[in-house]
Every structure is written in C-alpha cells, then in structure tokens.
Amino acid sequence: MANENILVIGGGPTGLEAAKGIADLGYKAILVEKRERLGGTPDASGYAALTPDMRDAGEAMDEMRAAVENNPNVEIMLNTEVTGAEGETGNFKVKAKSAGNEVEIEAGAVIIATGFTHFDPGRETQKYGYYEHDDVLTLVDAEKMLKEGNFVRPSNGEKPKRVAFIQCVGSRDRQIGNEYCSKVCCGISSKQAIEVREMVPDCKVFIFYIDMRMYGYWENEIYWPAQEKHKVNYIKGMATEIIKKGDHLIVKGEDTTMRRPMEVPMDMVILAVGMEPSAGTRQVADIFGVKKNQYNFIETIGGALNTVSTNVEGVFAAGACTGPSDLEDCISAAGSAVMKSIAAVRRVAVPA
Amino acid sequence: MPIDKKQIIEKESAVVDGIELSADWNRMFEQRVVHYEDNDALDKVRDLDGAESIGWCYQCGQCVPVCPVDAVGEYGPFRTYKDLLMGVDLFKSDELWKCTTCMQCLRVCPKAVDMVQIMPAVREEAVMEGDVPEELQEAFENTFEYGNPLGESQRKRADWIQETGSEVPLMKDKKEADLLWFVECYPSYHARGKEASAALAKILNTLGSDFGVLGTEEKCSCDSQRLAGEVGLFEEFAEENIKTFSKYKFKQMLVTDPHALNAIRKKYPEYGGEYDVIHYTTYLAPLMEKLEMKNTLNYKVTFHDPCYLGRHNGEYEAPRSILRAIPGVELIEMGRCKEQSYCCGGGGGGMWLDGFMADHVSERLSENRVKEAVETGADLLVVCCPYEVSRFEDAVKSTGNEGKLLVKDIAELIVEAMG
Numbered sequence: 001m002a003n004e005n006i007l008v009i010g011g012g013p014t015g016l017e018a019a020k021g022i023a024d025l026g027y028k029a030i031l032v033e034k035r036e037r038l039g040g041t042p043d044a045s046g047y048a049a050l051t052p053d054m055r056d057a058g059e060a061m062d063e064m065r066a067a068v069e070n071n072p073n074v075e076i077m078l079n080t081e082v083t084g085a086e087g088e089t090g091n092f093k094v095k096a097k098s099a100g101n102e103v104e105i106e107a108g109a110v111i112i113a114t115g116f117t118h119f120d121p122g123r124e125t126q127k128y129g130y131y132e133h134d135d136v137l138t139l140v141d142a143e144k145m146l147k148e149g150n151f152v153r154p155s156n157g158e159k160p161k162r163v164a165f166i167q168c169v170g171s172r173d174r175q176i177g178n179e180y181c182s183k184v185c186c187g188i189s190s191k192q193a194i195e196v197r198e199m200v201p202d203c204k205v206f207i208f209y210i211d212m213r214m215y216g217y218w219e220n221e222i223y224w225p226a227q228e229k230h231k232v233n234y235i236k237g238m239a240t241e242i243i244k245k246g247d248h249l250i251v252k253g254e255d256t257t258m259r260r261p262m263e264v265p266m267d268m269v270i271l272a273v274g275m276e277p278s279a280g281t282r283q284v285a286d287i288f289g290v291k292k293n294q295y296n297f298i299e300t301i302g303g304a305l306n307t308v309s310t311n312v313e314g315v316f317a318a319g320a321c322t323g324p325s326d327l328e329d330c331i332s333a334a335g336s337a338v339m340k341s342i343a344a345v346r347r348v349a350v351p352a
Numbered sequence: 353m354p355i356d357k358k359q360i361i362e363k364e365s366a367v368v369d370g371i372e373l374s375a376d377w378n379r380m381f382e383q384r385v386v387h388y389e390d391n392d393a394l395d396k397v398r399d400l401d402g403a404e405s406i407g408w409c410y411q412c413g414q415c416v417p418v419c420p421v422d423a424v425g426e427y428g429p430f431r432t433y434k435d436l437l438m439g440v441d442l443f444k445s446d447e448l449w450k451c452t453t454c455m456q457c458l459r460v461c462p463k464a465v466d467m468v469q470i471m472p473a474v475r476e477e478a479v480m481e482g483d484v485p486e487e488l489q490e491a492f493e494n495t496f497e498y499g500n501p502l503g504e505s506q507r508k509r510a511d512w513i514q515e516t517g518s519e520v521p522l523m524k525d526k527k528e529a530d531l532l533w534f535v536e537c538y539p540s541y542h543a544r545g546k547e548a549s550a551a552l553a554k555i556l557n558t559l560g561s562d563f564g565v566l567g568t569e570e571k572c573s574c575d576s577q578r579l580a581g582e583v584g585l586f587e588e589f590a591e592e593n594i595k596t597f598s599k600y601k602f603k604q605m606l607v608t609d610p611h612a613l614n615a616i617r618k619k620y621p622e623y624g625g626e627y628d629v630i631h632y633t634t635y636l637a638p639l640m641e642k643l644e645m646k647n648t649l650n651y652k653v654t655f656h657d658p659c660y661l662g663r664h665n666g667e668y669e670a671p672r673s674i675l676r677a678i679p680g681v682e683l684i685e686m687g688r689c690k691e692q693s694y695c696c697g698g699g700g701g702g703m704w705l706d707g708f709m710a711d712h713v714s715e716r717l718s719e720n721r722v723k724e725a726v727e728t729g730a731d732l733l734v735v736c737c738p739y740e741v742s743r744f745e746d747a748v749k750s751t752g753n754e755g756k757l758l759v760k761d762i763a764e765l766i767v768e769a770m771g
Contacts, residue, residue, distance in 0.1 A: 204390065224463075228408045231398075233391060236411075257411055258437060 002090030002349040003108040005030055006341050009082055009284055010113035012040020014319030014330040016064040018111050021338035023073030027345075030105055031074055032096060034081045034280060038065045041115055041320075045140050048147035050327060051184065051191045052221040057147075077105075081280075085110075085287050089314030090348030108345035109314045110288065111337045112298060114280040116320035119170030119178070119273040128166065128271055129242050135160075135249055135266075136242060138169075138273045139188055146195045153267050156247075159200050160267035164251055165189040166239050167209040171274030171324075178295060182274030183324040187218045189272045190226040197230040206233045206264070208253060237262070242269055274324065281321040288315050297323045308337040316341050394436040396443070402473035408463040409433040415457035415465070420695040421450050424720050425713040429457045429467050443478045449485055449708060452717070453579045453700030454659040459691060468579070468664075471700060475581025484581070491704035492582050495589075499571045500537035501704060509540050510567035516550035518557050523564040523600045531556075531563035531635075532602035534616065536609035537572050538738035544745065545738045548761035552608065552632055555766055559639055563606065569596045575615035575660075580701025587623070590615070594625035605629040610660035610737050611699070617665065631661055633736050633762060637670035640677035646771030648680035653765075654730035655683060656721065656744070657693035658737035671736050671762055678769045684728045694721050698739035718747035726753050736762045 006022045008015045011033030022029035037043060039061040042050075047057035068074040077098050084095035094105045118140050121130035130136050134155040137145075145151045153160050167189060171182040186209065193205045212234065214223040226232040239253035239262075248265040255262045277296045285292050291311045293299040298317040302309050308316045318333035319325055325333070398407035409430060416428030427450045435447060442448055451471045458466050478484060484492070494503035512535075513520040523532060533556070538545040556563050571589050578586035597605075605627045607613045616629045655675060661667050668690045675683050688694040695702075697717030702709065706716065722744055725733045733744055744759040 224408075227410070228404075231395075231407060234410070258434065260438075 002345065003092070003106050004028070004090075004345045004349050005107045006338075006345070007032065007092065007094060007105055007107035007110045008113060009110065010040065010115055010280065010319075010321070011035070011038040011076075011078075012113060012115050012319070012330075013042065013061070013064060013327055014115070014321075014334045015040070015111070015113035016068055017331050017334035018113060018318060018338050019074050020064070020067040020071070021335055022342065023068070023071050025338070025342060027073065027342055029068075029074045030077065030107060031068060032077045032080045032082060032105070034079065036078050038068070038076070038078070041117075045118070046144045046147050048143050049191065049195065051187045052218045054191065077103075082284055082287055089344050092314065108348065109341040110316065111308075111334075111341055112281070112284050112288070112290065112310075112315065112317040112321055113319050113334065113337075114284050114321045115278050116275040116281070116324070117278040119182075119276050121169055121271045121273055123176060124169055124271070125173070125175050126238075126240055128169065128239075128269065129244075130271060133242065133244055133249060133269075136269045136271065138271050139185065139192065140273065142192055142270045143188075146192060146199070149199065151196055151199050158267075160203050162204050162264075162266045163193075163196055163206070163268045163270065164239065164264070164266045165193060165205070165207045165270045165272055166251075167207065167212075167272045168238070169271040169273050170276070172210065178274060178276065180295060180324060181213060183213070184326045185272040185274055186213045187222050187326070189270070190214065190222045190232065192270070193232040194222075194226050194230045197232065204233065205230075206235055206266075208235050208237060208239050208251075210236070210238060235262070239269075275320060277321060285317075285321075288312055290315055290317065293323075295323075297321065306336075306340075307333055308340055314341075314344050391437070393439045393441060394433075396441075397436060397470070397474055400473040400477065402469040405463070405465045406433060406436065406470050409465050410463060412462065414460045414462070418456040418460050418692070420452065420454055420456060420697070420717050420720075421713065423694075424715050424717060425450070427451070427712075429461070429465055429470075433465075442474055443481065444483055446708075446712065448474060448478060449488070449701070449705055450712060451700055452659070452695050452697055452702040454695035455663040456692075456695070459663060472579050472581055472583060475579075475701075476583045477581075479581040479583075485705060485708040487707050488580055488701055488704045491701075492577060492580075492585065495572055495574060495577055495582070496585060499589075500541060501572065501577070502537060502541050504537075504541045506571075507568060509570060510565070512540050512546040512549055513553075513565070513567070515546060516553045518550065518553040520553050521564045522567045523602075524567065524569065526564045526600075528601040529562050529564040530603050531561055531606045532597065532600060532604070533563050533565045533606045534573070534608070534612055534629075535565055535570060536607065536612045536738065538742075539608045540570075542738065542742060544741040544761075548738065548741065548763050549608065551761065551763035551767040555636065555643070555763060555770070558770065559642060564600070564602070566596060571596075573609070573612035573615040575611040575619070576699060576701055576703060578615070578619070579699065580704070586615075586619070590620055590623045590625070594620060594623055597625060597627070603628065604635075606632055606635055608632055608738055610658045610665065611739075614660045614664050631665070631667060631670070631736070633661070633670040633674060634667055636763075636766070637673040637677075640674055640766075643766065643770060645677075645679050645769040647769050649678060649765070649769050650680045651732045651765075652682050652684055652728075652730045653732040653734045654686050654725050654728045655689070655734045656686075656696065656725070656740060657690055658735070658740065659693065659695050659699050661737065662693055663691060671734070674762055674766065675734065678765060681765070681769075684730050686724050686728055688724065694724065696721060696737075696740050696743050698737075698743055703739055703743075716747060716750070718743040719751050722747040722751050722753060722757065726751075726757050731758060732765075733757055733759045734762050734765060735759060
C-alpha cells in the first residue's frame with residue numbers, strides 16, 4: 001500500500017509553508033529540521049525585518065511556526081538530520097539521526113527545503129578585510145545589530161557617521177565561481193540603509209553598486225524611498241580596496257558614472273554577501289541522488305514552467321536550495337511543491 | 353568643488369623610495385585628483401522647498417536628448433544633477449540660468465524630477481543673493497518699477513486700444529462682462545504684440561463677444577519672472593491682480609499669453625484667486641464656424657506649440673482646429689510638434705537672457721526652431737504666444753531666411769481670412 005505522507009526536509013520559511021500547505025489539504029507532513037528550533041535562516045541569523053514589506057522577521061516566523069506546531073497533520077522532528085534514503089514515489093524509506101537516535105521515516109514523496117548559506121567574505125578575491133577590520137561587516141552582522149536596535153561601530157561602540165554598503169560580494173563573479181546574481185542583496189542593502197538612516201539620522205549612507213537590481217515592487221517599495229525619502233547615496237562603481245587609516249576605513253574605488261576615482265573615509269563597511277547552497281542542501285541532494293547545478297544548488301528540471309521537480313521522481317525541491325530566492329519566491333515555490341508532491345502520491349495511491 | 357582638469361595628470365611612471373611603480377599605482381598617489389564630496393552641494397539644493405526631486409535622479413539620462421538647450425549647447429537636468437554630485441555650487445553657476453522651464457525633461461523623466469519646480473526654488477535663493485545675470489535683473493527691475501518687463505509706462509498700458517480701430521471696452525466702465533480679457537504685457541506694448549491684440553479685438557467684436565479689458569489696472573502676471581526666481585515679485589503682483597479682478601463681475605477669463613494662463617490657472621488659486629481661465633485659441637476654436645471667411649488663404653503653414661500652452665496646459669488641438677477652419681490653409685507639422693514641441697527659448701526668464709545665452713549656445717533656440725520651420729517648406733510660421741512673434745521674426749532675419757518665412761499670430765491669420 002502506497003504511503004501518502006509527505007516528508008519536508010528543512011524548517012525554514014519554505015519548509016514551514018510546505019508543511020502547512022500539506023496539512024491544510026488534509027495530508028500528513030513530516031517536518032524534519034536539523035536545528036533545535038524551526039524558523040530557518042531568518043531565525044538562525046536573527047533577521048530584523050523582512051524585505052520588502054519591512055515586517056518584523058521574528059513575528060513573521062512566529063506566525064509560520066504557530067501554523068505547524070500543535071497541528072495534528074504535522075509531525076515535527078527537531079534536531080534531526082537525514083542520513084540516507086531509498087525507495088520511490090509512494091514508498092520512500094528515509095534514514096535519519098534524530099536527537100542521537102537512528103530512525104527511519106516512511107513517506108510517499110519528499111520536499112527538500114534546505115535553503116542557502118550566506119557567502120563567506122573571506123573567500124572574496126577583492127579581500128575587503130572582513131576578518132581583519134572590526135568595522136567591516138556583512139549584511140548578516142548588520143541585520144543582527146539592527147534587530148537589537150543598536151547600530152554602532154564594533155571597534156569602539158560609537159555611532160557611525162558614514163556607512164558604506166558594497167554590493168555583489170561573492171556574487172556575479174567568475175573568479176569566485178558564483179556567476180549568478182544573488183537577487184536579494186540590493187533590496188536588503190537598501191532596506192538596511194533605510195533602517196540605518198532611521199536609527200542614526202546623522203549618518204550618511206552610501207551604496208556602491210554595479211547594477212541596482214530591485215525588480216517588480218521592490219523598486220518602488222525599497223529603492224525609490226531609500227533614495228528619495230531617506231537620501232541614501234547610490235554610487236555606481238565598486239570599491240576594490242579597504243585600508244584602515246587611523247580610526248577610519250579608507251574605501252577606494254572608481255565612480256564609473258562620474259568617471260572619477262574615489263577615496264572615501266567610512267566608519268563602517270557592510271558587505272552585501274550573496275547566497276550559496278547550504279551544507280544541508282548539498283548533503284541532502286547527494287543522499288537522494290538529486291542533480292545539482294555547477295553552483296551546487298539543486299537543479300530543477302522543468303525550466304520556467306516547473307520550478308520544483310527534480311531528476312528523481314517523487315523528490316521535489318523548493319526555495320533557496322534551488323538557487324537565489326527571495327522570501328516571496330520561497331513561499332510560492334513551497335505551494336507548487338506541495339501541489340506536485342500530493343499529486344505524485346495520489347497517482348500511486350489512486351491509479352487512474 | 354569641481355574637479356580641476358588641469359590637475360589631472362597621470363604619470364607614465366613614478367619612482368617612490370627608489371622603487372618604480374606601475375602606472376596603475378602612481379595615479380593613486382597624487383597626480384590624479386582623488387575626489388570625494390559629502391553631497392553638500394546636492395543637499396543644499398534638494399533641501400529647498402520644491403527642489404526635493406533633484407535628488408530622485410537615477411541617471412538614466414533621458415532628459416538630455418529632449419532638452420532644447422542641449423540641442424544648441426550643453427545642458428540637461430541629468431548634467432545638473434551630476435554637477436551637484438561633483439560639488440558644483442549651482443547657486444553661483446551659469447548652469448542655473450540655462451533652463452527655459454519648457455517641461456520637455458519632465459515629460460520624459462521616469463522619476464518625475466521636476467525642473468519646473470526646482471529652477472524657481474534655486475533661482476529664488478540666487479536672486480536674494482543678487483547672483484543674477486544683469487539683463488534678467490533689468491527685466492525684474494522694470495517689472496517692479498513699471499509693472500511690465502519692457503520698462504514701458506503703466507499709464508500707456510491701454511494705449512494699444514486706440515491703435516486697433518475696434519472697440520475694446522474697459523472693465524472699469526462696464527463693471528460686468530462675460531469675458532475678462534487679460535491682455536498681458538507684450539500684447540499691450542510690443543509692436544507686433546499690439547498687432548495681434550488688434551486682430552483678436554476685431555475677432556471678438558465680430559463674434560459679438562461680451563468682453564472687457566483692465567487697461568491700466570492690469571499688471572504683469574509675472575509667471576516668467578517667477579520661474580526665473582523672482583517669487584516675491586510674482587506674489588505681490590498676483591495679489592494686486594486678484595484684488596483688481598475682484599472688483600468686476602465676469603464669467604470667464606480670456607488670456608492672450610500662455611504664461612499668464614499658467615500663472616492664473618495654476619498659481620493664483622494659492623493666493624485666493626480661482627477663475628475659469630482659457631487661452632484665446634481654446635476660446636476661438638469652437639466659434640470659428642460663426643466667423644465669415646471672405647478670403648481663401650493659399651498658405652502652407654507650420655505651427656509652433658508654445659511650451660506653456662501645450663506641455664504645461666495640455667492644449668494642442670485648439671490652434672490646429674482653428675487652422676483647419678481657415679479656407680486654403682495647409683498645415684505642415686514640424687518634426688518636433690505637440691508634446692515634443694521645441695522651445696522658442698523665451699520661457700522661464702529666457703526672454704530676458706538672450707545676451708547671456710549667446711555665450712553658451714551655438715545658435716539661439718529660436719533660430720534652431722526657425723530652421724526647422726523653413727525645412728517644412730511652409731511660407732508661414734503660425735504662433736499663439738506673444739513671446740514668439742518677435743523671437744521668431746528676429747531668428748528669421750539672423751538665419752538669412754528673410755523673404756522665405758513669415759511669422760504671424762494665429763489671430764492675425766484669422767483676420768486676414770475674414771477680410
């Protein structure tokens with residue numbers, strides 16, 4: 001007899017939305033999360049506000065968690081890592097280590113929602129000195145400070161007078177190997193720039209960019225208000241060097257629109273780090289024999305018309321494990337994966 | 353501070369402490385001006401009421417190719433924005449006086465950066481500091497002293513009426529009329545303006561329109577002075593005109609000058625004056641069938657859309673409808689017409705900056721426009737803004753097209769057809 005349960009791997013926004021969707025349709029979701037808590041990267045990395053609607057991230061994740069916790073159709077397994085898998089649609093047997101114990105999970109279909117990891121700026125060829133200078137941060141570090149409502153220079157605890165964001169760190173770079181655009185960083189930098197301007201009104205904020213990529217409503221919800229209302233300075237041209245001079249970070253680069261070199265003292269530099277596949281994404285893909293692309297994200301096989309099916313029948317992937325995605329993409333893909341995974345188990349359970 | 357080009361020197365090689373450095377590096381040392389501005393110049397502008405939108409520019413550059421000044425020189429809102437990023441003090445820069453506020457840039461700007469608001473806001477500050485080109489200052493002083501930028505006596509403002517040969521009643525005698533005709537300065541004083549006013553008076557009388565003018569009670573609408581930065585003068589005159597209007601009863605206000613139309617329609621309500629105000633072409637277009645046309649005019653004509661009638665106030669059809677109603681007239685449109693119409697150079701203070709502009713352009717805007725009109729093969733350039741007859745007639749002479757192209761106000765053409 002075919003198993004109609006759906007195994008969801010990963011308890012971030014994509015996995016939470018998928019589990020809720022499965023439950024809402026009257027099927028059973030088994031939600032596996034390797035951390036001790038649901039909420040995924042927004043929770044683990046302490047995101048302050050969501051882009052572009054600026055909603056409090058903690059509150060939004062609480063709401064997503066509440067939809068699956070104490071839900072009779074969702075079985076939640078925390079501290080659980082998938083270690084092996086066999087079977088096919090309607091009959092997957094998945095081995096996992098759950099709180100130290102070896103367990104076997106049976107499911108009819110699988111949704112992988114193992115997400116991404118933030119690019120480690122230590123790998124940046126331009127060497128922005130992330131590990132050398134206290135006041136060089138990533139978007140992730142800045143996000144934590146914004147969440148705590150205490151945006152100060154790590155080196156001396158003082159409020160910054162000038163902050164620079166540097167875009168495309170670890171993205172759009174052949175030498176690093178991440179040729180793709182990470183899609184969300186322009187919007188997140190602009191969102192943080194607004195938050196910095198609101199929190200430290202005297203602080204001037206600069207964004208050094210190659211192209212600002214805020215498509216759709218992000219343009220009018222984030223980009224335009226940042227420039228027009230909050231007077232964030234957008235400078236086309238990348239900084240290529242950060243040198244510490246006294247109390248300041250000297251940022252050097254070329255302003256390509258103005259055709260002039262710039263050498264700008266900054267109090268803080270925030271690197272807009274991109275997305276890479278998480279370790280979990282790479283491992284789980286290998287366990288299920290799911291094909292990865294050259295960047296080690298899971299490759300979906302349906303092109304533009306099917307963004308969740310993989311080369312393994314009955315195994316679907318959704319969200320940032322398939323490539324750079326914003327939250328809106330993740331939620332949409334989760335819905336698509338729920339629909340296709342349930343359709344897959346029904347085809348086996350209720351043959352036409 | 354703008355980059356001083358003389359200082360930008362890149363050495364082919366440099367030796368520092370006995371070590372030869374690559375060209376890449378030596379320019380980082382001192383020869384090339386490494387530059388940073390804190391956006392003070394930009395902030396000084398965008399912090400002014402009305403000038404905020406200069407900071408919205410995302411440098412797409414669409415405003416430059418449509419800028420009429422750039423067609424004959426180097427100018428455009430994007431360039432102004434860039435200058436501000438470079439630290440140029442716009443308040444003291446010649447760039448401040450090039451814009452004719454023709455609204456071409458705003459028409460195409462995706463971010464709605466509004467030079468029509470920005471220019472008067474910045475210019476007002478410059479005017480208060482006394483940083484104004486001399487000839488413009490003279491027009492301001494004339495307006496202040498005599499009530500008109502030409503420096504003519506206010507007592508002579510109604511003298512044109514005697515020259516018309518038609519009856520032009522004064523509101524102070526009538527007290528009440530369907531139409532209050534706001535004549536404005538150039539149609540009252542300028543030789544060619546007066547001829548157009550006489551033509552319009554004749555048409556109004558033929559139509560049996562119930563109208564009256566203010567005569568010596570009328571004062572300049574000052575819209576161009578406002579756009580050139582004399583906001584205080586504008587306010588004073590607006591209040592005086594509104595007070596004069598309030599003495600009389602009228603249903604509609606008729607204006608000859610699109611700049612007056614713009615002021616009375618868009619700005620006077622801010623000072624408590626709300627009127628149903630229309631341009632004379634808008635008034636005449638639906639009445640053309642009531643006019644008997646005795647003459648067939650075998651003219652090929654082309655029509656120049658005034659910036660302040662077309663782009664600023666959305667009227668493109670009325671003048672064309674009038675031209676269609678004149679027997680024998682064939683309208684040949686210029687390439688740049690209607691929304692895309694070129695600017696005569698007279699708006700936003702340009703009327704009083706011809707000497708200044710001569711130093712910044714390869715030819716006058718009016719000359720550029722006249723050449724385009726000649727290219728159409730038209731015999732006649734028809735206009736309906738009092739700035740234009742004189743500007744274009746001068747340009748016809750200076751471009752060597754005398755005898756090839758005549759310039760006429762549309763009212764004069766109607767009267768010619770009426771016979």
